[in-house]
Amino acid sequence: MKSKLQEASEEFLNYLLDVRGYSETSIVTYEIVLRQMLEKSHVYEEDGFIVLDLTPFRLQIVRNHKKTIVKKLSAVHSFSKYLEEQCQLRIKLIGDESIKVPQSLPKPIEERYIEEVLNHANVEEKLLIFMLYGLGLRISELSHLKLEDIKGGWIQIHGKGNKVRELPVLESVQELISLYTKRMSPIKYLFEKGSAPMNAAQLRYILTKLFKAQGLKVTPHQLRHSFATHLLNNGARISDVSELLGHETMATTQVYTKLGSVKKMQEYMKAHPLADTKDMLE
Incomplete structure (x- = not known):
């Protein structure tokens, strides 16, 4: 059997x-x-x-x-x-009973840290950050991104389960892509090494090394988390963020709203006039 x-x-x-x-x-x-x-x-x-x-x-x-x-x-x-x-x-x-796992919140990177690293990055490194943080791509999606999938102000992404989604490209990202392609002259894929696409491990190495040089431990997925969290914190609709990330359901995206709620509560506790009333109660 x-x-x-x-x-x-x-x-x-x-x-x-x-x-x-x-x-x-x-x-x-x-x-x-x-x-x-x-x-x-x-x-x-x-x-x-x-x-x-x-x-x-x-x-x-x-x-x-x-x-x-x-x-x-x-x-x-x-x-x-x-x-x-x-x-x-x-x-x-x-014996297939599952176990409960507490859901951990993602840890987004503060915008000022991303800006600081960008100031020390070369064109290739900047584009890598812009694609992960500016578009919320998975590292595997970026590894397989072809030049033919970049059309004007849109990029076609082939995600999990062969699902395709189209993402709008910020004007700053378009300009950086143009600059990068002129300098690096990629043939088929956006990120290449020789005649082959750079794999996820190679792209991850470039990124982690770049952030480590500034004393930061950052993963590609954290930039994706940051993309979603910062959009939601600035008023983007969860349905739009879910679509941009390529999530099958909005339930997967809900974790980012929880993170935003935690941050809002922390800011509220700092800012409200009654937050520091310990002396009044004694």
């Missing part, structure tokens, strides 16, 4: 890659999780069901971070759903 599921797992990975448009990095992650799960779990048939007892697998990953456990169980659930819907198998999972 396990060999049958192992074959099905290979088909599932191909399905995620070819049909769902998952990245190769995600496919590798799924492959590792499913291999671990099938190696450790008990698999047997009972009352017309293929039973997957995940208890031994759960014992193996019990020391993992809570978020890691949740992601691994999510991969198993996705595989189970695939077996039921695509392979017409009846699956019963045992």
Whole structure:
């Protein structure tokens, strides 16, 4: 029975890659999780069901971070759903109870720090920041951005699951792109090394090194967080921000409104005349 599921797992990975448009990095992650799960779990048939007892697998990953456990169980659930819907198998999972993970708020970078780093950046570095912070792109989206996708005041982004969205480009970003392309002469992709696109790791290295030189520890995803948070703090509609980020639902974008509420409360506690009334109460 396990060999049958192992074959099905290979088909599932191909399905995620070819049909769902998952990245190769995600496919590798799924492959590792499913291999671990099938190696450790008990698999047997009972009352017309293929039973997957995940208890031994759960014992193996019990020391993992809570978020890691949740992601691994999510991969198993996705595989189970695939077996039921695509392979017409009846699956019963045992020991698949999830765990609650507290939702952490993103940590945006203050605008003054971004401006400070831009003052020390070359043209390539500036464009990298402008694309991540000015457009809210994922680093993987930027890595695969082609010159042909940049058309006047719009950029076409091929995001997760092969979903395409069009983003308006600030005039300052348009000018920087023009300057950059004249100096660097990229052929096919906006960011290239040789004849190939720069991958996410290469772009991340440039960015982290740039911010580190100014004493800041910053990731590409933090710039994406900052893009969303600063827009919302300045009055942008959450529906528009959600669309710009390429989120499937606005629920994913809600975390940024919570962050804005926290900041507003902190500012209120500092600014209100009654905020410092300790002496009055004694």
